[in-house]
Amino acid sequence: MENNRRNFLKNSLTGAAGIVLSPSIIQDISAKSTQIEVPNIIKNIAPRIKFSVIGINHSHIYGMVEAVSRGGGELVAVYAKEADLLANFVKKYPQVKQVKDEKEILEDNSIQLILTSGIASKRAQLGIRAMKNGKDFLSDKPGITTLEDLAEVRKVQKATKRIYSIMFSERFENKATVRAGELVKAGAIGKVVQTIGMGPHKMNTKSRPEWFFDKNKFGGIITDIGSHQCDQFLFFTGSTKAEVVSSQIGNVNHPEFPLFEDFGDLMLRGDKGTGYIRVDWFTPDGLKTWGDGRLTILGTEGYIEIRKNIDIANRDNGSNLYLVNNKETKYIDCNGDTLPFGGQLVDDIVNRTETAMTQEHCFLATELSLKAQKFAKKLALK
Structure with missing residues (x-):
């Protein structure tokens, strides 16, 4: 039973689909679960890109960070409005730089990829800002919540040739x-x-x-x-x-x-x-x-x-x-x-390919839903 409990808590904090934790719950679990082994970033792959996080309203962000890190990404910065969610994130990734405005990430030319698990209805517009600033983008699902946003995302993606990807973790x-x-x-x-x-x-x-x-x-x-x-x-x-x-x-x-x-x-x-x-x-x-x-x-x-x-x-x-x-x-x-997936996505960012998921597949799956x-x-x- 204890192993099951630990696995459940670990998955909740590292991206198990369907679990959305409130700030107070996340903080409480973090404080009480000193024995939970959250997977560490894989260090045997030399970093090939730098990535950052904007928005951490869903615990899926932990699984997303781990996937990109396994693939050769280096987490460098994070921005979140919610102090308690941010504190929990920094506790798991103490090496990350905390910034006071998302512009610090969007305008940093050394960052190639932005991840988000922010409030779902705000993800598309963040992705648009990311692409317009020359960044590739990986969103938690759903990556887009309206057909109007989808049309705008498609337009900007076509113009910028940036990657707009969605973490279909299932x-x-x-x-x-x-x-x-x-x-x-x-x-x-x-x-x-x-x-x-x-x-x-x-x-x-x-x-x-x-x-x-x-x-x-x-x-x-x-x-x-x-x-x-x-x-x-x-x-x-x-x-x-x-x-x-x-x-x-x-x-x-x-x-x-x-x-x-x-x-x-x-x-x-x-x-x-x-x-x-x-x-x-x-x-x-x-x-x-x-x-x-x-x-x-x-x-x-x-x-x-x-x-x-x-x-x-x-x-x-x-x-x-x-x-x-x-x-x-x-x-x-x-x-x-x-x-x-993580390695394929990093490959795509470096080589401008579509091995993880084609852009049209991503958009069509979204359009159908x-x-x-x-x-x-x-x-x-x-």
């Missing part, structure tokens, strides 16, 4: 999902026909800041956690064109938060496959992690099921992969695998 930071990509590419299940993505999350209401419950700030349930699934649908089907067939959203069990949504689902049709997505905030407290996230990839010659965070009947660890094809039925524990959110039918259950 793919980039889950080892089983990475392995599934390799298996699909190798033809292990034939041609992909459909993906089914399930993104259940635990509410943890007391740990949430006010903005988390305001749709105008978090973007809506499909814009937010549904964006992960849109990314995976495009990636595994290989679709470069896609449309929303149908979508629905609702707040069916949290009337105390009238601007919140706790359920959403949608169907997608791409030029190379189809997809179904369900996201919700109904994970019960009895589960040992923040959500039993699953992805099923159906192919013409088999299928893959990923149990991302836990395998409830067998094991508490995540990164579980099941492969079934014409040759075998196989379980693969992917916990020993590596995560390539935004359209599904905007045009969703309202679900009202009695």
Whole structure:
């Protein structure tokens, strides 16, 4: 039980998807958890770029910093308005320089990349400022919360040729999902026909800041956690064109938060496959992690099921992969695998390539989630 507790707290502080901690909760956890081993920045890779952080309202920032650091990035500066969030961040990264204005980072020509996990509705405009100042940009998801912001981001990105990337951690930071990509590419299940993505999350209401419950700030349930699934649908089907067939959203069990949504689902049709997505905030407290996230990839010659965070009947660890094809039925524990995203992103920044994720893929995944959110039918259950 103690190991489970430590792992939960560590993941909360280092970017487990779906956990948004209020300043007071973060500070309290930090003060009481001296035995938590937060991963250190990998030092066996010589820094290839310098990066900084602006905005740390979501704990995903810790996982983002670690990913870029593993890939050869050097964290040099941070700006945040919230003193308690900043104090916690500096405690984890004491080498970082604290600045009093974001302009100190935006106008520093030695910095190539800016990371943010600020309030979701403000991320796009920060990214625009970053690109206009010659910086590449990595946002926590959702990286953009309105179609109007998406249009402006696309325009500025095209003009500046900067990278505007979004940390879709359910793919980039889950080892089983990475392995599934390799298996699909190798033809292990034939041609992909459909993906089914399930993104259940635990509410943890007391740990949430006010903005988390305001749709105008978090973007809506499909814009937010549904964006992960849109990314995976495009990636595994290989679709470069896609449309929303149908979508629905609702707040069916949290009337105390009238601007919140706790359920959403949608169907997608791409030029190379189809997809179904369900996201919700109904994970019960009895589960040992923040959500039993699953992805099923159906192919013409088999299928893959990923149990991302836990395998409830067998094991508490995540990164579980099941492969079934014409040759075998196989379980693969992917916990020993590596995560390539950070290194690929740094490569792209240095070489001006698109190995981590193409820009058009990033924008299309975002567009699908935004359209599904905007045009969703309202679900009202009695």
